Amino acid sequence: MISESQGVRYLHFNSEWIQGAMRVNRPEKLEFEYTQQMMAWLLFLAPPVDRGVGILGLGAGSLTRFCQHHFDSDVVTVEWNPQVTAICESAFELRQTASCRVVHEDAQDWVLDPVNENSYGALMVDLYDYTAQGPVCSSDQFYRGCRRVCADLGVVTINLFGHHGSFRKNMRNILRAFDDRVILFPETIDGNRIVIAFTGPPLQVTREQLQQRARRVQSLYRLPATGWLRTLLQENGKTGELISF
Template sequence: MGEYASGAVLPWPAYVPPGCDEPTMSESDGVRYLHFGTEWIQGAMRVARPSELVLAYTQQMMAWLLFLEPPRDSFIGILGLGAGSLLRYTLKHMPGSVVVAEWNPRVTHICRAYFRLPESARLHIDHDDAAVWVKRREHLGRYLCLMVDLYDAQAQGPVRESLGFYRDCYRALDEVGILAVNLFGNHESFPRNLANISKAFKGRVLELPEIDEGNRVVLAFKGPGLNVTVQQFLDRAQAVESGYGLPARRWAKSLLAQGMPAL
C-alpha cells in the first residue's frame, strides 16, 4: 500500500509483470531514497525541493544540454522512471513533452505516492519493457533526447545493453538527437555497453568523468557534425549553468581536457 501526503490510501497496481522488483524507501537529512529491497540507491528526492537533481549522476544525465537547446515542440524520452528525478527536472525546466518507459507499475505507484510525480498534460508514462518500447513505430524519429537509466535491484549494470537496443535508440531519435546513458564504470558491463553504443552511433560518443558513486554517463550523437569553437562551447556551458543551475562549465572543461573528439 502507498499513501499520498493528503492521507489517501493508494492500492498497489492490479497487475505487475513477473520479475518486477519490490520498491522500498528510506529517508535521511531531508532526502527520500528509492530502493529495490537492497541498500543500493535507485533514485532520490529532496523533500523540500523535489525538482532538484540530488544525485551527481542525474545532473550529468542532463549534460546533453551542452549541445542542444530543447525547443517548445520537442519530445524528451526517459527509459527507467526511478524516483522520477529526471522527469521532475525536465518538466520544470523544459517546454516540450516528456514520455517515460517504465517496466514496473509499482515504481510508478510509489512515485505517485511518495516522490511527487507531477500531473501534467505534457507527460505520458508507458508501462513497457524499454527494449520493446523503443522499437515501437510511434517512437521512430521522435525524440530530441533519450535518457536511459535501466538498472536492476543490485544497481551495478544496465539491464538493456545489446547492440540491437542501442541501434533502436538511434532510430528513435529525431534527425538531430542525443542519447544519454547511465553506466557503471567499475562493472564488467561497462566496456561492452560502450562498444555497443559506439557501434550504434558510428563512433560519435563522449564519456563524462566518473563520479564518486561509480556512475559513468555516456553521450552519443545523431545528426550533422558539431562545428563550434572552444569559446562557443564554453559560452554554451556558461548559458547552461546560468539557465539550468547545472555544473556545466566543469563538464565542458573536463571534456576539453580529454581532447574532445570531432563530433
C-alpha cells in the same frame, strides 16, 4: 522501501542500492552527480519544442521532475513496472500531465517501435534493476533503437557503471550503434560513468560557442555546466578552437 535523511528521501528496491532520491523541499533538484550529468545534453541542444524528451527508467522520478519543472517540451518516461510509478506518485512528487507522462512498456520494445522513430530530441537511458548489476538493456539492437528515436538530430545520454564487467560490452555496442560519435565523463565517486552519444549531421562548434552555452545552462538550470565542459573536452581529447562531435 523508502528512507529519509537530512531532508532527502531515498528509494530502495529490496536492497541497499539507492534507486533514486528527492530533496523534499526542492523536488526538482537533482541530488546525485550522475543524474546531473545525464542532463549534459543541454550543452549541445536546447530543450526541443518540436520533438519530445525521452527518459528510459523512472527510478525515483528525478530526471522526470527536473524536465517537467524546467522545460516546455513533452516529456515521456518509459517504466516497465507500474508499482514504481505508483510509489513515485505517492511519495516522490510525480505529477503526470498531458505533457509529462509515464508509459508502462519494456524499454527495448519502446525504442524499436516505429511510432517513436525520430520523435525525440533528447533521450536519457538509466536502466538498472534492483540489483544494480549492469543495465537491463545493453544489446547492439537496443542502442540502435535509441539512435533511431533521435534519428535526425539529437543527443542520447546513458548511465553505465565504469567498474562493472558490463562496461566494455555496452561501450562496444554504443560505439557501433552511434558510429563512434561518443564522448564520456570520467567515473563519478559512486562508480557511474555517463556516455553522451550524438545523432544527425556532424556537429562542429567553436570552443567559445560551447563556453557560452555552458554558462547559459549553468545560469538557467543551476547545473555545473562550465565544469562539465572543461572535463569533457579534456577527458575526450577535444583540443583546438573548432570542436567536432
